[in-house]
Structures are given as structure tokens and as C-alpha cells.
Amino acid sequence: MPRKEGMERKDLLKANVNIFKSQGAALEQYAKKTVKVLVVGNPANTNCLIAAKSAPSIPKENFSCLTRLDHNRARSQVAMRCGVPATHVKNVIIWGNHSSTQYPDVHHCMVKMAGSDLGCFEAVKDDSWLKGDFIATVQQRGAAVIKARKLSSAMSAAKAICDHMRDIWAGTTEGEFISMGVYSTGNTYGVPDDLIYSFPVQIKDKSWKIVDGLAINEFSKGKMDATATELIEERDMAVTFLKV
DSSP: OOOOTTOOHHHHHHHHHHHHHHHHHHHHHHSOTTOOEEEOSSSHHHHHHHHHHTOTTSOGGGEEEOOHHHHHHHHHHHHHHHTSOGGGEEOOEEEBOSSTTOEEEOTTOEEEETTEEEEHHHHHOOHHHHHTHHHHHHHHHHHHHHHHHSSOOHHHHHHHHHHHHHHHHHOOOTTOOEEEEEEOSSOTTOOOSSOEEEEEEEEETTEEEEOOOOOOOHHHHHHHHHHHHHHHHHHHHHHHHHOO
């Protein structure tokens, strides 16, 4: 159910988590336990969590939500700024919620320019843009598209879905990682457990693994914590609605 004028976020959450509870229950009853489930409908992270909780016999690792659209947008923003194709930009990260609190992180991003791989900050040469307008642009891109077109970015989302599922099926390129909203449990970044949170992941043999050991500075940590706080609030509200 899309958000309508005058709806509070909690109203949207209440309507949609009921839908995803029923979808999860249907998966629990009829789907193979090896099924791979991608949730796109917003609020995608929390809808995904509710679907997973409503299908307890299916491994939570089989559920993910779409943050590849945000990942692709971040990649494209960097590419345009550097004057290179998007394929020359790798290892951007979307941390957290598919919402305006998401954190597009380029501290580990590499850009191929003139045959060499450069760190994103070295390639862009504008730290204030990368820590300011770049982040805001990616966070608000969906709203900007709706304002311009009066419609959502359906084709971009469809392309992101294809990218997401292709990587689950075929795996990620060696040395590269992509962003997916996945189940948080025992991660090394201090993200609370029992959330669907977007992490950098690598995929092999149709199984994802969070990329561990990336250096996180105070700037990044603050933004990662802020989006986690929003997800905790959404989860707790959803659980109150559904008693799951």
C-alpha cells in the first residue's frame, strides 16, 4: 500500500505490516524452505522483518529487502561527479533503513579514472559535497523523482530488483560488494540484532555474507546509529500492532 496524502508513517506501517504478516504466513505454509524472498514495498526493512517473523521455519537469511536502488543512485552520483561511467565506481555502501535516514557511505568506494583505481574522496576532490549534498541527494532521490514526475521511479526500482536477484543467483564480483537489507545478528559493526538493516555484502553460492572489518570513523558511526534507531522504533511499533 503506497503512502497517501495525510497519512502518518505509523498509519502506513500499520496497513502494510498486516499485508506482510499474511504474506509471511502464506510462505510458511506453501513455500519451499529454500525460497529467496525480496521485499520492496515500503517501509521495506520492517515489512521484510515482519514477513520473516511470520514464516518461522524459513531461515531469516533467505529474506532481504531492496536497498540496491539507493546503492545504484549513490554509485551514479559519484560517477557523474567524476565524469566516468557508473561501472567505474564500486563498493559504495548503503547502511541502514530504506528511508531518509539511510547512510550512503563512500569511505570504501573506489573509482576507476585514467586506468587507475582511486579512493572516492581522492577522485571527487570535494569532501564537503561527499559529506553533505551527496548524502542528502541519495536520501531524498525518491521524493525528488515523485515531485518531478508525479510518479515513483518504477523503472529504476525494477532495474535494482534485477541487479539484486542477479547477484543472489550469480554471486558478486571478486573484490566487490553490494548493499542489501539483511537480518542483523551478531555483526561486527555494533548494529542491534533483530533488524533488517542494509549492510555491504558479498554473495557466493546463493548465500550472502556481511563484509567484516571495514574501518568506521565517527562521522559514519553516528549516521549508522541514527538509522538503526529509526529501525528499532519501526520494529517495536510493528510488533505492537501485530504481536509477533
